[in-house]
Amino acid sequence: MNTLAALQATVHGGIKIDSPVISVNTQMEGIINQIAQFVNTADNHTSDALEKFKKLEQFITAQRRTLATAVSAAKKTAAADERRAEADRKADAKRREKEAAAADRKAQLELKKVRKAALRSILTKYVKKPKSPIAGKDEEGQKKWALIGAKSNFHPIRVAANKAAREAKKAQKEADAAARKERNAGKPKNGDYARFCKWFKADEDEIAAAGCANKRDYNKEVWADGIELAWGQWTDDEDISWDVFKKSTAAPWNIDQ
DSSP states (O other): OHHHHHHHHHHHTTOOTTOTTSOGGGSHHHHHHHHHHHHHOGGGOSHHHHHHHHHHHHHHHHHHHHHHHHHHHHHHHHHHHHHHHHHHHHHHHHHHHHHHHHHHHHHHHHHHHHHHHHHHHHHHHHOOOOOOTTTTOOHHHHHHHHHHHHHHHSOHHHHHHHHHHHHHHHHHHHHHHHHHHHHTTTOOOSHHHHHHHHHOOOOHHHHHHTTOSSHHHHHHHHHHHOTHHHHSOSOSOTTSOHHHHTTSTTSGGGTTO
16 A cells, blocks of 8 residues: 555656656656555455556556647647758758859859950050041141141032033933833834723623633733633634734724724
């Protein structure tokens, strides 16, 4: 009974079991030994001792559940802490990456500026601006230079030469026009086709059968290939060609011409 009371007092007092800094009576091994001693003691082989042992068993079961809940909560807390720490590590790594990228862009920009300045310095050193013809001249010298330029541009001989060139160009243009007119003199215009189009009649069915979109296209096709496509032979004289006949006075559209 003393052992059972000691066990209950130990559990109720919240003393950690199996702790190396606690006396042997509070270690798990000591508790197990005490329980075994309680069970094996002949004086405890009574119904009253059994009931008290059952109560201890129930109490230990409840404490085990409490301990299991505390262990589970501790694991969850530790996992949450680890997740927060991992998130902080990732955020810190990302921040450092952004800072490094920004620093690299800044360094590249500064490098471009340095290179551009160096290139400008080299170009300034080796590339010289063209010297002005009036550079270093006083006011009198500048006036003299202006008079020389004016005389060069408006010299009477140069003016006369320019005028002669313009007149020659105009004369050549007129001669070319006269030559074209002479070449085309006596050539009749295409009045035969115009008269044919006015004389030639065709309805929509004929135009569609010929595969033409309109009367104008049909006129072009018949004028090129011959009126026999729609009307039969154009003349009784088989020796005359269509190209000759369509422009001759024998054609019905040219009879009155």
